[in-house]
Amino acid sequence: MNKFMTFREFVNPGAFGNTATAGIDNQFFGVGKSLNLPTPTLELPTRTMEGRVSRIRYTENPIAIVLDSGAVWHLTKQQWDYLRSTNKEPKTGSRVQIEMFVDGTIRAVNVF
Numbered sequence: 001m002n003k004f005m006t007f008r009e010f011v012n013p014g015a016f017g018n019t020a021t022a023g024i025d026n027q028f029f030g031v032g033k034s035l036n037l038p039t040p041t042l043e044l045p046t047r048t049m050e051g052r053v054s055r056i057r058y059t060e061n062p063i064a065i066v067l068d069s070g071a072v073w074h075l076t077k078q079q080w081d082y083l084r085s086t087n088k089e090p091k092t093g094s095r096v097q098i099e100m101f102v103d104g105t106i107r108a109v110n111v112f
Contacts, residue, residue, distance in 0.1 A: 046107055050097040053090050065090055073098065083109070 051067035063080050065073040073096070075083070083089050088111045090096055097110040 044101050046099050046101055048097060048099050050095065053092050053094050053096055056090065056092060065096070067096065083111075 049067075049069070049071055051069035051071060053065055054068045055066040057064040057066070062074040062076050065075065067073065080089075088109060090111050095112040097112070098106060099108040100106045
């Protein structure tokens with residue numbers, strides 16, 4: 001290794017040096033390539049839950065939709081009316097796919 005490196009070579013040594021001489025696996029890093037780190041994104045992580053509607057309890061407040069997977073989806077009257085107005089009203093036997101953020105807030109709903 002050279003004693004006198006420029007600042008650029010000191011900060012990013014993989015781009016200027018041969019990694020084969022350092023004993024690093026060339027298949028992973030490649031000869032003379034720097035390590036590529038993932039770029040951060042602002043999107044929140046999500047999870048998807050889906051199942052068939054086995055029962056809808058209209059008389060409860062909030063309205064409870066029970067899926068065959070055992071999950072219960074609670075809706076207010078205003079949310080139920082919105083689903084009806086957008087032709088996404090869940091019915092018994094229909095398949096529901098709910099994409100939600102990790103904290104439990106719903107991002108998207110698809111009713112098939």
